[in-house]
Amino acid sequence: MGFLDEKVEDYLTQLMPIQDPFLKNLQQEGIDNDIPIIQVPSLRLIQLLLQTIKPKIIIEVGTAIGFSTIWLAKAFPKATIHTIERKPKMIEKAKENIGKAALTDRIILHEGDAIDILPTLPQAEFIFIDAAKGKYEEFFHLAEPLLKDRGIFVFDNVLFRGFVADLEIVKTKPMLRKIRKFNDFIASYDKLETSFVPIGDGLVIACKVEESNG
Numbered sequence: 493m494g495f496l497d498e499k500v501e502d503y504l505t506q507l508m509p510i511q512d513p514f515l516k517n518l519q520q521e522g523i524d525n526d527i528p529i530i531q532v533p534s535l536r537l538i539q540l541l542l543q544t545i546k547p548k549i550i551i552e553v554g555t556a557i558g559f560s561t562i563w564l565a566k567a568f569p570k571a572t573i574h575t576i577e578r579k580p581k582m583i584e585k586a587k588e589n590i591g592k593a594a595l596t597d598r599i600i601l602h603e604g605d606a607i608d609i610l611p612t613l614p615q616a617e618f619i620f621i622d623a624a625k626g627k628y629e630e631f632f633h634l635a636e637p638l639l640k641d642r643g644i645f646v647f648d649n650v651l652f653r654g655f656v657a658d659l660e661i662v663k664t665k666p667m668l669r670k671i672r673k674f675n676d677f678i679a680s681y682d683k684l685e686t687s688f689v690p691i692g693d694g695l696v697i698a699c700k701v702e703e704s705n706g
């Protein structure tokens with residue numbers, strides 16, 4: 493769930509339907525089982541951005557049932573995706589779905605906590621962080637050395653249904669305070685060009701540069 497007016501969300505969804513029947517079923521599996529998967533308009537924006545760099549290696553933190561993982565693997569047939577998941581139930585479902593999609597040769601599912609696994613991964617042109625929201629800063633510090641120069645970072649849910657902007661609600665929820673702290677941190681991090689995009693549940697999109705222009 494995002495923070496846009498429901499009518500606008502429905503309108504955007506029907507403008508950009510999922511064409512691939514396998515991904516459509518996977519999205520439905522996520523919805524039916526209350527598994528928080530990324531919203532399609534956000535994925536489409538990511539896919540569009542990545543057309544400019546055509547990543548060969550992608551790192552994803554937070555696989556769940558493999559919806560975004562399989563989407564990215566299909567969108568970039570030359571890419572290998574290292575995806576990390578720690579919940580055994582999700583790992584089981586993701587393995588099943590990656591197998592059904594016949595993508596086991598290009599999707600490497602790392603089982604365990606991203607905090608332990610990130611330091612073992614190769615460098616990547618794209619890093620997508622979509623796991624425990626309270627740990628974004630920690631994930632960032634471990635992932636940053638893995639991002640190639642001019643590579644792209646995306647963090648999902650950085651506006652968390654819009655609650656992040658409401659100080660009265662933020663006061664009562666430690667997780668929202670952590671997201672705000674992360675947003676402040678990344679906004680002023682000078683080795684990245686960063687933008688906050690109010691699409692889906694809010695994305696941070698950042699590019700690694702020598703020195704930011706502002």
Ligand SMILES: C[S@@+](CC[C@H](N)C(=O)[O-])C[C@H]1O[C@@H](n2cnc3c(N)ncnc32)[C@H](O)[C@@H]1O
Pocket residue numbers: 528529530531553554555556557558559560561576577578579582604605606607622623624627
């Ligand atoms: C929002 S879901 C991922 C959705 C997926 N990216 C998609 O859009 O299809 C977040 C997942 O991250 C996993 N997760 C949370 N913290 C993690 C950690 N520290 N290490 C590995 N996985 C983690 C959760 O178990 C959950 O399945």
